Structure formats: C-alpha cells, structure tokens
Amino acid sequence: MANYQVPRGTQDVFGKEMTKWHVLEELIRNLCYVYGYDEIRTPEFEHTEVFHRENDSSDVVNKEMYTFTDRGERSLTLRPEGTAGLIRSYVENKLYAHPDLPQKFYYVGPCFRYERPQKGRMRIHHQFGVEVIGEKSPLIDAEVILLGIDLITRLGIQDTKVLINTLGDKASRAAYRDALKEHFAPSVHELCGDCQRRYEQNPLRILDCKVDAGHPALVSAPEIHAFLNQESKDYFDAVTRILTSSGIQVEISDRLVRGLDYYSHTVFEVVSVNKEMGSQATIFGGGRYDELVEYFGGPSHSGIGFGMGIERLLVALDAEGIDISDEEPADxxxxxxxxxxxxxxxxxxxxxxxxxxxxxxxxxxxxxxxxxxxxxxxxxxxxxxxxxxxxxxxxxxxxxxxxxxxxxxxxxxxxxxxxxxxxxxxxxxxxx
Ligand SMILES: [Zn+2]
Ligand SMILES: [Zn+2]
CATH class of the missing domain: 3.40.50.800 (Anticodon-binding domain)
Known part of the structure; x- marks a missing residue:
C-alpha cells in the first residue's frame, strides 16, 4: 500500500510554527550581520569521503549517515553536519587566500542523520552554524561562543549552562591518548562494541560513551588536564578568562570531548538545564579544529565553529514558555x-x-x-x-x-x- 505520510524522523512545518522559523532566521541573519559573519551555502550532499574521513571513530560518521550511489555510480552522502562541507569549500574556492583572516562564515540549512527520532532530534534537522577559519586566537574562540549565547539570550532563554573543556594541541592529545590506551588496556574487553572500536581509533571518545558511563574504568580514567603542555594550558586559560570577563559563567567539564574526531583545543556545549529537555539538552556545541583544512588539501589553517539545531532550539523555547510566533495581520x-x-x-x-x-x-x-x-x-x-x-x-x-x-x-x-x-x-x- 502506498505510504503518503512523512518519513519517520521528518516533519512538515506550516502555519504558526513556520512563523517561528522566520523570526529565528531573521534574528540569526541580523546577529551575524552585526558580528560580521557572512553566509555561505554549500551543497546538501557531498562526495562521501568529505564526511567519511580516514580512521574516524564518530557515531555520526560510522552509523548515522545517509549514503547512496547516484546514477553516475558516485557515492554521495547527505550532509550529517555543517563543518566538513564548509571546509571543503574553503579549500576548493581558495578562501584561505583572502587578505583579511580569519574568514567568518555562517550557514542555515538541513542536516541528515539516521538516528532514533526523539523530541528535538529529527532525521532531517536544520542547523545554524558558524565557522571562523584562518587565524587562531583565544579571542576568536570566545567570540564564537559569545555569538551563540547572544542569540539564545536575545530569544529569552535562561535555563542554560556553558560547559567547556580543552583537548589540547596535537602533542598533548597524543600523550593523553597513550595514557588512556594504557589505562583501558586491561578492561577494554568489558566495554561496549563501539568502545572497542574507539579504543583503536580514538580512545578519547570512550569517555563520551553513554553505555559505559558508570564503568569503573571510565570513572577512574585520567583527565586531559594532567597531560596538557604549557601552550595548551595558556590557550585554554585565556579562553575561559575572556569568557568570564565578558560576563559568562563557564563550567569546566573534564569529560566533554564532543562527538566528532577532528577537535583540538577548545570544545564547548551550551546545554539547557530545563527539566523538560530530557536527554536532548544540548542547544549548541562545537570546538576548534587544527588539522581539518590541511586534511582537505589547504594550508595549515585552524578554525572553530558550532552547530545549533533549530528544531532543538524551538523545543527549548517551548520548555521555557517563550512564544516567538508572529502572525502578521493583513493590511x-x-x-x-x-x-x-x-x-x-x-x-x-x-x-x-x-x-x-x-x-x-x-x-x-x-x-x-x-x-x-x-x-x-x-x-x-x-x-x-x-x-x-x-x-x-x-x-x-x-x-x-x-x-x-x-x-x-x-x-x-x-x-x-x-x-x-x-x-x-x-x-x-x-x-x-
Ligand atoms: Zn562504550
Ligand atoms: Zn499624504
């Protein structure tokens, strides 16, 4: 029998709900204008290798992508996140050659992930994201986080906390990785299948495992902060100092590693503490990446960005009783x-x-x-x-x-x- 209903994990948006999207999108555009971030639109699908990079341990890449072969026998993937395609574009269009760096971008568009649908987690969800690429400074990390907080503050969202951590530079991360391998070696066989894969590919991500969260080996795992070299420590201290002096209370969260493999230095999440948000409480999150531009064949430019799910943001607004719908009367x-x-x-x-x-x-x-x-x-x-x-x-x-x-x-x-x-x-x- 024909199925004329929306596919699982997708939705129609219309009427009053649609007006909320318009209000949000206008606010996003105004805010990015004020911060001097330019819009960029990249394709909704890319060659699969843009997202599926060598030795990537993340769930997004390994289990949740919509990948298909087109009529020309190319393997294409509907974008599961905004960063990789944007970096591909940054390199392909030589945007790194601009005399004014960093280049500051924002985007709003759909992302596709094959996940179990929940309130605020859709298989097609829309993301507002920013990426600032080409210079590395704690000021930039702070600015990106502040821009996201500025948006949710203007919307009236209050029940949030800002979690921040550092994964250090490459040398610090390598030292930490070795320590984690040693630490988990005796117990890796007791962990879930994903963690056994992560142990080989990126043991940092074991710390993120929801299944094994209570396992003694996770609880007693060493913390990144003991493995940071001076440069990484100084960088992180500067980021938190600037945020604090900008009036933002941050909570340092040792276990925050974020779901994608390419992060280094600053990672952050702004989460709702409103009870109605349940397990889908992250309003936006992101981090710095030092090697992604080079991976795509560009210069060794560092970047930082975040992604914010529009559907999730709308749930957070509802949870706090904020109505941004706007039905215009006829003239x-x-x-x-x-x-x-x-x-x-x-x-x-x-x-x-x-x-x-x-x-x-x-x-x-x-x-x-x-x-x-x-x-x-x-x-x-x-x-x-x-x-x-x-x-x-x-x-x-x-x-x-x-x-x-x-x-x-x-x-x-x-x-x-x-x-x-x-x-x-x-x-x-x-x-x-
Ligand atoms: Zn696990
Ligand atoms: Zn007149």
Whole structure:
C-alpha cells in the first residue's frame, strides 16, 4: 500500500510554527550581520569521503549517515553536519587566500542523520552554524561562543549552562591518548562494541560513551588536564578568562570531548538545564579544529565553529514558555459587493500589493457577511468595498477599521490614502 505520510524522523512545518522559523532566521541573519559573519551555502550532499574521513571513530560518521550511489555510480552522502562541507569549500574556492583572516562564515540549512527520532532530534534537522577559519586566537574562540549565547539570550532563554573543556594541541592529545590506551588496556574487553572500536581509533571518545558511563574504568580514567603542555594550558586559560570577563559563567567539564574526531583545543556545549529537555539538552556545541583544512588539501589553517539545531532550539523555547510566533495581520481586504465585481476587486488588490500592502480578497463571490468574517479573521486594518456604482465612476470605498472612518475615493488616490493610514513614515508632499 502506498505510504503518503512523512518519513519517520521528518516533519512538515506550516502555519504558526513556520512563523517561528522566520523570526529565528531573521534574528540569526541580523546577529551575524552585526558580528560580521557572512553566509555561505554549500551543497546538501557531498562526495562521501568529505564526511567519511580516514580512521574516524564518530557515531555520526560510522552509523548515522545517509549514503547512496547516484546514477553516475558516485557515492554521495547527505550532509550529517555543517563543518566538513564548509571546509571543503574553503579549500576548493581558495578562501584561505583572502587578505583579511580569519574568514567568518555562517550557514542555515538541513542536516541528515539516521538516528532514533526523539523530541528535538529529527532525521532531517536544520542547523545554524558558524565557522571562523584562518587565524587562531583565544579571542576568536570566545567570540564564537559569545555569538551563540547572544542569540539564545536575545530569544529569552535562561535555563542554560556553558560547559567547556580543552583537548589540547596535537602533542598533548597524543600523550593523553597513550595514557588512556594504557589505562583501558586491561578492561577494554568489558566495554561496549563501539568502545572497542574507539579504543583503536580514538580512545578519547570512550569517555563520551553513554553505555559505559558508570564503568569503573571510565570513572577512574585520567583527565586531559594532567597531560596538557604549557601552550595548551595558556590557550585554554585565556579562553575561559575572556569568557568570564565578558560576563559568562563557564563550567569546566573534564569529560566533554564532543562527538566528532577532528577537535583540538577548545570544545564547548551550551546545554539547557530545563527539566523538560530530557536527554536532548544540548542547544549548541562545537570546538576548534587544527588539522581539518590541511586534511582537505589547504594550508595549515585552524578554525572553530558550532552547530545549533533549530528544531532543538524551538523545543527549548517551548520548555521555557517563550512564544516567538508572529502572525502578521493583513493590511487590506478587498470586499466585492456581488460576483460581477470580482475582477475589478482583483485589479484593486493587485494595485494595493504593488504599493507594498499585504492584501487579501474574496475569490468566489461569497456573501457580504462571509467576507466580513474573513476581514476579522485576517485582522485586516483597511477594507475596500467595490460595488457597481463605484466601478462605473472608477471609485472605491475605503474604511479604516480602527477609526471607523469611511471615504469614497477615486482609485488613483487609493494608495496615497493607504499610505496615510498604514505607513507611519509617510511624508505628505501636498495638501488634501
Ligand atoms: Zn562504550
Ligand atoms: Zn499624504
């Protein structure tokens, strides 16, 4: 039997819910404008190797990707996250050669992951992300985190905490990795299958395992901070210091390693502490990457970014009782006094729309009463009425709902009258 329902883990967005997306997207664009971050759009699918890099241990890459062979026998993957494709683009388009570094980007678009769907975790989810590439400075790490916090603060979200950790530079991480291998060697056979793979590929990620979280070997695992060299320590101290002096309370979380393998130095998560968020509490998270640009064939540029799930953010807003929906009323409703007036009403509506006014009209010649019910429901501020005598004289009756003022005008005066009633910025250049 045909299945005409949305696929599992996907949803339709419409009506009031859609207006929330518009409000969010506009806020994102304004905020990124203020911070000087430019939008970048990369394809929704890429060659599989863009995401599936050598020796990657992450679940996202190993278990959750939508990979398919196209009609040209290419292996393509729907992007599971925003960073890899953006870095591919940064290298392919030689954006690293720009005289002003770092380059600062943002994106908003869908990501695809084959996961068990939950509230705030969809198989198609939309991500707002930023990436700042080409320079390395604790100021940049702090700025990226502050930009994300700025957005959720402007939305009114309050129940959050900022978790931050460092994975150190390559040398620190190598030392830590050796220590973890030694530490887990006697118990690795007791850990889950994923951890056995992680043990070989990236033992840091064992610390992240939800299945083995309570295992004594995880509880007693050494902490990264004992293996950091001075440079890595200084870098991390600077990031936390700048955040603190910017008024952000941070919590250093030793076990935070994030779900992707390419991170070094700063990793962070801003999580909701609202009870209704349950296990899907991360509002945004990200980190610095030192080797990704080189991996794609570019120079040794470092970058940092975060991803924020729009659907998850909307759940967080609901959890805190914040309603950002925004249903715009109509400016004008054109009422026809009889079926014969429909086409004249249609032309008047076109005129109002050309003047920039959000205009509704009756399409089928319903009763006067039914049309006025629509006027109410649409919240129209001005009603135009067209009857036989008005059409003959090229006139229209206009009524301002708020003031109840009603005028009969020639149609060439119509837009000017609407400007008077509806446009606060209207400056009149002549007497009337
Ligand atoms: Zn495990
Ligand atoms: Zn005027």
């Amino acid at each position: 004008v409703y054109v009422v026809s006094l009889g079926k014969e007036m429909l086409e004249s009403a249609f032309q008047l509506a076109a005129m109002c729309r050309a003047g920039g006014y959000r205009t509704e009209l009756d399409y089928t010649g319903r009763s006067f009463k039914a049309q006025f019910k629509s006027v109410d429901r649409k919240g129209a501020k001005v009603v135009l009425m067209v009857g036989e005598s008005e059409i003959k004289e090229n006139n229209v009756v206009v009524k301002n709902i708020a003031t109840q003022e009603q005028l009969t005008l020639s149609t060439d005066q119509l837009i000017h009258q609407l400007d008077h009633w509806l446009d606060e910025n209207h400056v009149c250049e002549h007497e009337h």
